[in-house]
Amino acid sequence: MQKIACYIILCLLLGNVAAMAQDTSLLKMLDESQNSSDQSHVVTGTFKATQLINVPTVESPGKQSLQFLIMHRFGKLNEGAYELFGLDNASIRFGLDYGFTDRLSAGVGRSSVDKAFDGNIKYKILQQSTGKGAVPISLSLYELVTHYTQRYTDKPYLNSRFRTSYTSQLLIARKFSRNLSLQLAPSWTHYNLVATPEDNNDLFAITAGGRMKFTKRMSVTAEYSYLLPDQVVSTKVYNSLSLGVDIETGGHVFQLVFTNSNGMIGPYYLSRTNGSWGKGDIFFGFNISRSFNFRK
Numbered sequence: 001m002q003k004i005a006c007y008i009i010l011c012l013l014l015g016n017v018a019a020m021a022q023d024t025s026l027l028k029m030l031d032e033s034q035n036s037s038d039q040s041h042v043v044t045g046t047f048k049a050t051q052l053i054n055v056p057t058v059e060s061p062g063k064q065s066l067q068f069l070i071m072h073r074f075g076k077l078n079e080g081a082y083e084l085f086g087l088d089n090a091s092i093r094f095g096l097d098y099g100f101t102d103r104l105s106a107g108v109g110r111s112s113v114d115k116a117f118d119g120n121i122k123y124k125i126l127q128q129s130t131g132k133g134a135v136p137i138s139l140s141l142y143e144l145v146t147h148y149t150q151r152y153t154d155k156p157y158l159n160s161r162f163r164t165s166y167t168s169q170l171l172i173a174r175k176f177s178r179n180l181s182l183q184l185a186p187s188w189t190h191y192n193l194v195a196t197p198e199d200n201n202d203l204f205a206i207t208a209g210g211r212m213k214f215t216k217r218m219s220v221t222a223e224y225s226y227l228l229p230d231q232v233v234s235t236k237v238y239n240s241l242s243l244g245v246d247i248e249t250g251g252h253v254f255q256l257v258f259t260n261s262n263g264m265i266g267p268y269y270l271s272r273t274n275g276s277w278g279k280g281d282i283f284f285g286f287n288i289s290r291s292f293n294f295r296k
Contacts, residue, residue: 043128053242061099064295069095078280167266179213240269255287
C-alpha cells in the first residue's frame, strides 16, 4: 500500500513539473509573439513595376540592379482599317534605371516623340511599415529632365538649343491589402520654351492611380492626370486617362496599355495630351521591364 501511495505521489509531482514546463513554454511563445508584433515590418511590393502606366510608382530598382524598360505606343485606334487601327504607326521609349541603394536610383531614356532624351533620379523618402512605429505610406521624390532634339525645317525658330523641361513629382502611395494599392502624385513641370507668351512656363498637375490584383500574377491598373485649368491656351489639351493590365512573368513585368497620351514621360502625359477618349483617340501599347541583378 505504501508503494502504491509513493507511486501516486511521484506521478503527481512529475505531472506538476510537466505542467509548469508547458506553462513556461506557452509564456515564452506569448512573449515572442508580443515582441514580434512590436517590431516594425516594411511593406514590400506596393506595385510590381516602376511605372504604373505612364506615371512612375514609388518602386525603384533594388541595390545594384539594372532595369531595362521598353514603353511602346501604337497609333490611334480611330485611324481605321487602312492604318490597321493604329498598328502601322508607333512611338517608343527605351530606358535604363540603376539602383545605387535600395532607396536611391537614377536612369536615362530616349523617346521617339520629339527625339527627346531624359534623365531621372528617384529617392525613397519613406517606406510603408507595420508594427511599432508604423509608417502609413510610402513616399518617393522623382526628378526628371527632358531635352528635345527634334529639328524643324519649316519653323527654324523652334530649333532652340535650350528646349528643355524639368518635372518634379512627389509620389505618395499606400498598400491597403495584398490586392489593392493606390498612389497620388502632385507634379510641377517647367518649360524653358513655350509656344506663345500666353502659355505658362510652369504647369501644375496631379495624378491619381491604383492597382488591383485579381489573380496571383495579373492585375488591372488605372491612372488619371488632372492639369489645372488655364495653363495652356495656345492648343487644346486633355487630361490623360490610362487603363492597363499587368502580367508578371518571372523577371519580367508585361503591361498592356490603353491611353489617350502618345508621349510616355511626364511633360507629355501631364500637359501635352492631345487625344480624347470620346473621339476614339486611344493609343494601344505596352510596357515591358527586365531587371538584371549585380548584387552578390
